[in-house]
Amino acid sequence: MLDAVSTHPFQHIAIVGGGTAGWMTANLLAQRWQSHGIKISLIESADIGIIGVGEGSTPFLRQFFHQLDIPESVWMPACNATYKCGIRFPNWSSVPGYEEYVHPFFNQQDLLTGNEFFTNACLRRRGTDADANPQDFFIAAELARQRKAPLYLPRPVHLETPATDYAYHFDAGLLGQFLKNHAKKLGVLHQIAAVAQVRRHENGDIAQLIMHSGATVNADLFVDCSGFKGLLINEVLGEPFIPYKENLLNDRAIALPTALDSDELPSETVSTALRHGWAWQIPLTNRYGNGYVYASDFVTAEQAEQELRQHLGAAAHNQEARHLKMRVGRIEQHWRNNCLAIGLSQGFIEPLEATALMLIQFSVVNFIAMIEQADFGRSRQAQFNQRINQMFEGVRDYVVAHYQLNTRNDSDYWRANRAHKNISDRLASILEVWDQGGDFEAELTRHGDALMYQRPSWYCILAGMGRFPAKLQTAMGREKAISKVQARAATAEIAKHFYAHRGYLNRM
Numbered sequence: 001m002l003d004a005v006s007t008h009p010f011q012h013i014a015i016v017g018g019g020t021a022g023w024m025t026a027n028l029l030a031q032r033w034q035s036h037g038i039k040i041s042l043i044e045s046a047d048i049g050i051i052g053v054g055e056g057s058t059p060f061l062r063q064f065f066h067q068l069d070i071p072e073s074v075w076m077p078a079c080n081a082t083y084k085c086g087i088r089f090p091n092w093s094s095v096p097g098y099e100e101y102v103h104p105f106f107n108q109q110d111l112l113t114g115n116e117f118f119t120n121a122c123l124r125r126r127g128t129d130a131d132a133n134p135q136d137f138f139i140a141a142e143l144a145r146q147r148k149a150p151l152y153l154p155r156p157v158h159l160e161t162p163a164t165d166y167a168y169h170f171d172a173g174l175l176g177q178f179l180k181n182h183a184k185k186l187g188v189l190h191q192i193a194a195v196a197q198v199r200r201h202e203n204g205d206i207a208q209l210i211m212h213s214g215a216t217v218n219a220d221l222f223v224d225c226s227g228f229k230g231l232l233i234n235e236v237l238g239e240p241f242i243p244y245k246e247n248l249l250n251d252r253a254i255a256l257p258t259a260l261d262s263d264e265l266p267s268e269t270v271s272t273a274l275r276h277g278w279a280w281q282i283p284l285t286n287r288y289g290n291g292y293v294y295a296s297d298f299v300t301a302e303q304a305e306q307e308l309r310q311h312l313g314a315a316a317h318n319q320e321a322r323h324l325k326m327r328v329g330r331i332e333q334h335w336r337n338n339c340l341a342i343g344l345s346q347g348f349i350e351p352l353e354a355t356a357l358m359l360i361q362f363s364v365v366n367f368i369a370m371i372e373q374a375d376f377g378r379s380r381q382a383q384f385n386q387r388i389n390q391m392f393e394g395v396r397d398y399v400v401a402h403y404q405l406n407t408r409n410d411s412d413y414w415r416a417n418r419a420h421k422n423i424s425d426r427l428a429s430i431l432e433v434w435d436q437g438g439d440f441e442a443e444l445t446r447h448g449d450a451l452m453y454q455r456p457s458w459y460c461i462l463a464g465m466g467r468f469p470a471k472l473q474t475a476m477g478r479e480k481a482i483s484k485v486q487a488r489a490a491t492a493e494i495a496k497h498f499y500a501h502r503g504y505l506n507r508m
């Protein structure tokens with residue numbers, strides 16, 4: 001552990017970019033190191049905007065705010081934030097009974113019905129006529145159906161409140177503002193300026209940023225949060241970008257907000273498969289964030305916008321659509337020389353599981369941990385890069401699985417997504433073991449933490465998409481399985497003990 005500025009390898013850290021990545025990084029570094037006398041500056045251009053999307057999180061964002069000691073009652077109202085119980089996936093599958101499913105966040109009290117789900121999924125995979133759609137078995141799915149918050153009503157003092165896992169939705173612009181104000185309170189220096197040129201030392205390290213105004217910034221560590229362009233890491237240091245194009249076909253998005261349609265606020269993200277991609281719907285306290293992620297090889301921007309508008313119906317009339325390009329893939333060395341790339345500059349996996357902020361958080365937290373280890377050197381850098389790449393690959397495999405498992409037949413896009421075999425050995429092996437009736441538990445255990453998504457998530461996606469291989473179907477009856485009606489009744493009973501979503505947020 002570092003305890004004095006003299007032991008710290010950095011005196012001045014300069015962050016380039018004031019998007020969510022820049023401000024998340026600034027907060028985490030300042031919270032940890034400002035008291036050591038380390039100077040932290042953030043430089044952002046007034047003219048180059050932020051991407052301005054990214055409105056859903058994973059549960060790990062709770063740890064981020066916890067680490068910064070910022071309660072939900074402070075940051076959530078400031079960002080029009082809502083609770084997220086999970087993600088619903090309509091229309092990815094055409095298997096009867098599995099036309100939509102939920103990837104829920106988990107609750108301690110899921111143990112009962114959740115275990116029944118795993119049992120049923122295994123039975124169904126082998127041919128027993130068991131209900132195995134996760135949306136019928138998990139409390140989070142029931143909460144979302146009832147538009148409740150993932151928060152228990154007060155319990156009698158002698159009863160412990162069971163733990164629930166949940167995530168958030170928020171306005172990306174407001175979150176950036178909030179994080180900016182907080183970072184400045186922690187002592188981060190904010191400079192509005194555009195980097196025009198970069199000077200390097202002989203060993204290749206970055207020495208100095210030169211602004212358009214001629215002003216200069218010297219630092220020991222430069223954090224590249226400049227977005228998709230990767231100003232420092234790609235353009236200056238020449239780190240190559242590794243596209244995931246072979247695995248993930250989507251490369252464009254359209255964002256289009258609409259008004260809320262009900263007083264009862266939804267508490268889940270909905271990711272609906274359309275003809276050439278999928279449309280997100282994210283509820284905030286004052287509007288929906290909507291968008292369409294699609295592949296430009298299969299549809300034009302105009303057609304895609306038309307498709308999205310049709311999907312949204314009258315709510316989209318007179319609403320402006322914003323078209324975005326996505327650079328999907330990653331770099332190999334996220335920390336190279338004295339430059340650390342964080343956010344879209346280090347890579348991006350399309351937003352299907354809303355993982356980008358989680359990867360930002362993991363990258364910064366891992367970086368801090370590496371620096372705080374006693375023997376700081378090049379091998380630390382290699383270890384760090386390996387760890388971050390493993391995270392990216394883990395998330396990528398789970399996202400790719402959605403496309404591989406789709407059973408839509410309405411376009412070349414979905415057929416191509418299913419047919420291509422450009423998947424990692426690990427994902428190929430997971431699907432093979434499931435399909436061949438092998439020991440699936442052992443297969444998941446074999447891959448361990450490298451998976452990023454663990455056992456419940458794999459069962460949810462495989463069973464949720466209705467992936468029950470025909471050759472394993474031996475029609476064994478239904479004796480051991482509990483029905484979805486029983487499971488839903490049990491989760492509904494538990495859901496009675498939760499707050500209504502809108503009511504809870506209003507009181508907050």
Ligand SMILES: Cc1cc2nc3c(=O)[nH]c(=O)nc-3n(C[C@H](O)[C@H](O)[C@H](O)COP(=O)(O)OP(=O)(O)OC[C@H]3O[C@@H](n4cnc5c(N)ncnc54)[C@H](O)[C@@H]3O)c2cc1C
Nearest residue numbers: 017018019021045051054056195226227343344351356357
């Ligand atoms: C369609 C879409 C949907 C998404 N949905 C989600 C989601 O649901 N959940 C999630 O976690 N993530 C999501 N993301 C990702 C998320 O939006 C980003 O990870 C996040 O916003 C971080 O972006 P950033 O800060 O890296 O880049 P940006 O927001 O692009 O910020 C770049 C910054 O760099 C500055 N800059 C650039 N060049 C210079 C220069 N020369 N000098 C000075 N400053 C400069 C700019 O001014 C800007 O401040 C989504 C992304 C897309 C494209």
